[in-house]
Amino acid sequence: MSDNSTNHLRTTNIHPLFWSDAEAAPFENCINCKMNLPESNTPYLIEKAVRGFDGEKVTATIFEYAVCVNCAQEMNLKLSKGSRERIESFFKERVNFQQRFNQLRDQDDEEWLRRCLVHHEEVNEEGECQLYALCQGDQMLYQEFPYMIRTEALDEMMDLLSAETLRQLDDFKDDLIDGPSEFKELLKKGGPKVLL
Numbered sequence: 041m042s043d044n045s046t047n048h049l050r051t052t053n054i055h056p057l058f059w060s061d062a063e064a065a066p067f068e069n070c071i072n073c074k075m076n077l078p079e080s081n082t083p084y085l086i087e088k089a090v091r092g093f094d095g096e097k098v099t100a101t102i103f104e105y106a107v108c109v110n111c112a113q114e115m116n117l118k119l120s121k122g123s124r125e126r127i128e129s130f131f132k133e134r135v136n137f138q139q140r141f142n143q144l145r146d147q148d149d150e151e152w153l154r155r156c157l158v159h160h161e162e163v164n165e166e167g168e169c170q171l172y173a174l175c176q177g178d179q180m181l182y183q184e185f186p187y188m189i190r191t192e193a194l195d196e197m198m199d200l201l202s203a204e205t206l207r208q209l210d211d212f213k214d215d216l217i218d219g220p221s222e223f224k225e226l227l228k229k230g231g232p233k234v235l236l
């Protein structure tokens with residue numbers, strides 16, 4: 041990096057870890073509005089739930105999707121105000137994104153992802169976690185993203201959500217998935233647990 045400004049946004053081609061495993065290629069469409077993501081200027085999030093992850097490769101993918109920031113925002117607004125505030129303060133108390141960026145800015149992807157954003161621990165072979173990246177076009181953006189959150193931390197976050205919010209997330213997931221029923225079942229069981 042030649043630019044030393046603190047918030048310099050680093051970008052690289054999207055790491056294959058954040059490609060669609062189902063397609064063995066980068067994600068093409070927003071799961072909700074179906075917008076073509078690589079051709080659009082709209083940033084988008086990629087979320088994957090995986091089992092066994094060492095910072096480089098996963099043992100198995102449980103679910104995966106890409107969502108444009110507009111639809112992600114729409115999902116976020118479905119959370120109750122109380123739930124949103126509790127999740128926000130959870131991150132404020134537990135994660136120093138600025139410090140993290142300063143530490144990781146020149147590191148490779150493995151270092152960004154190997155340890156849990158919240159618990160700073162690795163995932164064991166049997167462990168599950170979710171991987172998150174923010175992309176635009178064919179580029180991955182590095183600032184707060186990318187990160188990994190272990191299931192243990194996601195469970196803590198789930199406990200912060202109101203019953204109303206959990207029900208709305210379930211409804212939204214049901215609306216979202218018009219694909220193969222197998223995928224629908226996975227989503228119902230597995231997540232997305234928390235939409236960030």
Ligand SMILES: [Zn+2]
Nearest residue numbers: 070073108111
């Ligand atoms: Zn969308």
